[in-house]
Amino acid sequence: MKEHVDVVIIGGGVIGQSVAYYLSRSGVATTVIEQNRIGRKTTQASAGMLGVHTENDQQGTYYQFCQASRNMYASLSDELFSLSGIDIQLSTNGMLEIATNEEQKQRLQAKQKAFEGLEWLDGGGIRQRTSALTHAVGGLYMQQDGNVEPLAVCEAFKQASLGMGSQVIENCRVANIDRVRDVFHIQFENGGISADHVVVAAGANSGKWFEATGLKNPMIPTKGECFAIKPSDPSIEQTLFFHNLYLVPKRDGRYIIGATSYHYDSSSYTSTGGIFELMNRLFRLFPSLQQEELHSCWTGVRPGTKDGRPIIGEHPDVSNLYFATGHYRNGILLAPATGKLVSDMVLNRYVPASIERLFTPARFRKGRVRYANTRERTANGGS
Ligand SMILES: Cc1cc2nc3c(=O)[nH]c(=O)nc-3n(C[C@H](O)[C@H](O)[C@H](O)COP(=O)(O)OP(=O)(O)OC[C@H]3O[C@@H](n4cnc5c(N)ncnc54)[C@H](O)[C@@H]3O)c2cc1C
Structure with missing residues (x-):
């Protein structure tokens, strides 16, 4: 295992693995840290519907994001098959x-x-x-609209990213994140790793990472x-x-x-x-x-x-710390667009302001900032 990496992703569900895939495709090697096995939490429980129109009653930015993500599956299906040999069973x-x-x-x-x-x-x-x-x-x-096999999508993202030089560490729970100057120190039970960027994609367990970094728990x-x-x-x-x-x-x-x-x-x-x-x-x-x-x-x-929208974007007070979570009942539908969006954000590429506003973690800011940017306090993730 490398000791210092560019991007660490906490959580290897469909969202974390999609982020890993799109960053890997742009030449950024990632390390996904998963406390169980990849995809075996909520991702595996999903029915896999790509329900753009069952999930929306009106036009708007969220609808467009859903539509864009569903549309990505058509080419992704072939792309992932050629890179991983896995059929995501797109219906x-x-x-x-x-x-x-x-x-x-x-x-x-x-x-x-x-x-x-x-x-x-x-x-x-x-x-x-x-x-x-x-x-x-x-x-x-x-x-x-249609459906896919969620675990196959997650596994295909994983295999494709591994093939592009990323790594996955399974059965390893992140207990703590600390940041000293510009470097994050991610601690597990038996060791740790440092990184320039961290993406929290811990699904329903993400709340503690908001609280630990001075935001309200939105989950x-x-x-x-x-x-x-x-x-x-x-x-x-x-x-x-x-x-x-x-x-x-x-x-x-x-x-x-x-x-x-x-x-x-x-x-x-x-x-x-x-x-x-x-x-x-x-x-x-x-x-x-x-x-x-x-x-x-x-x-x-x-x-x-709490407001029914996913949370995708950089922490308002801690640069290079990103969230990609809160997808409620649409994480499979939204995985491709989320992975691409986080990748664009990490790489400082253009992101439409309407998208940034819709998903920003800043909407869960408390009145005061507790987690400064230079020498932050320990962010203890708990169990
Ligand atoms: C019954 C049901 C049906 C659904 N049907 C659909 C559907 O038809 N279509 C759709 O789009 N969505 C559906 N969903 C929603 C979809 O499953 C979720 O939105 C999606 O799986 C969320 O993915 P995730 O990667 O954020 O979370 P997860 O898949 O839960 O992944 C998060 C990962 O983070 C890991 N983790 C957490 N904390 C730590 C830590 N400290 N250290 C290391 N790892 C950690 C967890 O072990 C987990 O593997 C359904 C959900 C359910 C429950």
Whole structure:
């Protein structure tokens, strides 16, 4: 292991690995430090939807960022395959957001007016595509949205960055960051490393690094549960999105069903009540799926934030310390654009002011600065 590196990234989920990938592609070798194995926290729990239009109701900078990130997946899929040999299983079959009552129908029809390229299907049109669905009053077909296999994306970013000279240290928890003049000292249980730049991409565990560097803790860890079934005849091709349920068909024939949502809950077990509730919602819409094989169930903790926006950018008072976190339920969708954005920031390339403002960590500044720039106090990350 090198003793001094240019960029250390704390956290090897999809966000940290994307940052590593885009920096490596620009010739900057990175070191990702991951306390478990790469991608095995929230990234692995994700359904992998690239839901630009299920996640937005109106135009704006955030919508454009989502759209740009989803669009990056098309070329990324080939690029990552040629660099890593890993297929990220990009599905381009589109998504259907479905209304089951008049109120939802009106909301979706308003959404159709807000964006170009969304097609309205009546109840018959929806059932033509998903014959197992018993009830729909209509829905929006979002042809450009799709899904990927999240762990494959993360692993492909990792392998591609390793191939370009970056390194990954797994099973190693960062306990502390100290900064003396312009150099960061990153301490683990059994040693440490120094770096010119640090990127905090610690997912739902990022809060302590904000507090340790004088900012308010912006994080709302939000537990989510899913289950998967393995239907004997997997005929649903499009991702189906309802107001309290989704069904994501995967290339291996599984349907992923999600998800519950509990704010300020970081527990890692899957509750029987949560899965029971999801099954009830599913079987009300698709009674025939009750006969299918149950494959698995799992839990993840979404890195939510207090104002609902990701936090991507340089610390307002500590130069060369960056955050890339808070992607809540859109981290897979936003990973490519986030990795590219952080890479542009670290390399002092042009970043649109609207993007910088939207995601800046400065919105969680306290009244006073506790972490000066020359000889900072120890930033203890805790456990
Ligand atoms: C049920 C569920 C369904 C979801 N579905 C979707 C979806 O369909 N589409 C979508 O876009 N998003 C979805 N998401 C959200 C998505 O999974 C997250 O936004 C994304 O995984 C966040 O990635 P991350 O890299 O920030 O976090 P993580 O994947 O959690 O990675 C952070 C990493 O940091 C490491 N770490 C933390 N602290 C330290 C430390 N001190 N030292 C070293 N390492 C540390 C952790 O071990 C972890 O591996 C879903 C989430 C859940 C829970």
